[in-house]
Amino acid sequence: MEIVTKQEIKPLPDRMEIVDFNKELYKYYFSDILSFKVNAFNRIVEVDLKNQKIHVDGEETPIELTESLKYIKWVSFKRNFISYGVSGGKTYEYKIGVGFQGQDSKGDNIQRFIMVDKEGKATLFKKK
Amino acid sequence: MAAGTNLKIYTGTDAGTEQPTGDASNWNLMAIDDYDDTGSLYADNPITVPDSGTNYSFERWMKVEFTGTFNLIENVKVWKSSGTFSDSNLALYAGTTATGTTPTNSDSTIATTSMPTSEGGAIDITPSTAIDTDGDKTDFFVVQLDVPDTVTTPGDIGTQTLTFQYDES
Numbered sequence: 699m700e701i702v703t704k705q706e707i708k709p710l711p712d713r714m715e716i717v718d719f720n721k722e723l724y725k726y727y728f729s730d731i732l733s734f735k736v737n738a739f740n741r742i743v744e745v746d747l748k749n750q751k752i753h754v755d756g757e758e759t760p761i762e763l764t765e766s767l768k769y770i771k772w773v774s775f776k777r778n779f780i781s782y783g784v785s786g787g788k789t790y791e792y793k794i795g796v797g798f799q800g801q802d803s804k805g806d807n808i809q810r811f812i813m814v815d816k817e818g819k820a821t822l823f824k825k826k
Numbered sequence: 827m828a829a830g831t832n833l834k835i836y837t838g839t840d841a842g843t844e845q846p847t848g849d850a851s852n853w854n855l856m857a858i859d860d861y862d863d864t865g866s867l868y869a870d871n872p873i874t875v876p877d878s879g880t881n882y883s884f885e886r887w888m889k890v891e892f893t894g895t896f897n898l899i900e901n902v903k904v905w906k907s908s909g910t911f912s913d914s915n916l917a918l919y920a921g922t923t924a925t926g927t928t929p930t931n932s933d934s935t936i937a938t939t940s941m942p943t944s945e946g947g948a949i950d951i952t953p954s955t956a957i958d959t960d961g962d963k964t965d966f967f968v969v970q971l972d973v974p975d976t977v978t979t980p981g982d983i984g985t986q987t988l989t990f991q992y993d994e995s
Contacts, residue, residue, distance in 0.1 A: 717897055720995050775995040780831050780890070781907055784986040786852045786865060795993070 738794035738814035767800025841926030855883035903948035909986035
């Protein structure tokens with residue numbers, strides 16, 4: 699995973715728990731992060747905060763954003779799914795969510811992020 | 827380090843008795859207010875089909891406990907992700923609350939929503955206080971089985987699976 703900031707380019711190990719990756723991102727004041735990349739189930743998701751774009755495997759993903767957002771901040775999380783059978787059995791899966799959020803001209807919180815599952819399926823999620 | 831989870835079952839006065847010590851092995855619905863710690867207690871305490879009207883299981887009160895080291899857990903939701911009933915007249919109802927009350931085997935006033943069966947209709951059980959420390963738990967998730975007099979198929983109700991979703995950052 700890679701963070702590009704105004705101050706420095708810092709290479710990070712390819713395999714890193716999302717929680718530890720976020721701790722690295724938190725080290726940089728959010729306005730200093732211009733972009734970052736995540737290897738999520740072998741799909742390379744690049745979040746370009748400066749230009750408010752998202753690329754998956756080098757191709758730009760249409761994110762249907764009609765205006766530039768203020769107070770832009772990166773979003774990076776693990777969405778976990780724990781299943782319990784009524785009489786027993788437990789299974790676990792997770793997906794990686796990567797993107798950004800910000801405020802539009804109306805003051806509404808806007809989110810755009812890509813969710814990648816273990817099959818490598820990358821889906822765009824939008825909030826407003 | 828990622829968060830771990832334990833399913834907890836609550837019984838007794840004000841749903842104040844938490845079981846087991848670790849992760850619950852089942853959430854069996856029974857005619858008694860207890861955790862099925864053997865996995866076979868439900869067979870000895872079935873909800874019988876009434877001659878008229880509806881019989882109800884005791885409400886099953888649950889929480890998810892988060893363990894280990896993590897920054898923040900958000901967006902905790904739950905739905906029934908798989909399972910068909912042995913009899914189409916059986917029904918599961920669900921609900922959520924932050925405050926425990928004594929489980930009942932009368933028609934629940936908390937588990938009043940038909941159990942959601944898709945992620946889109948999932949019930950949000952995220953508590954108002956942040957889940958950011960080892961041992962923090964969700965709000966209560968309450969489930970009840972309705973057994974009306976129209977049920978004709980005795981025995982196990984069929985495998986039902988609950989899926990809990992949560993975001994970890």
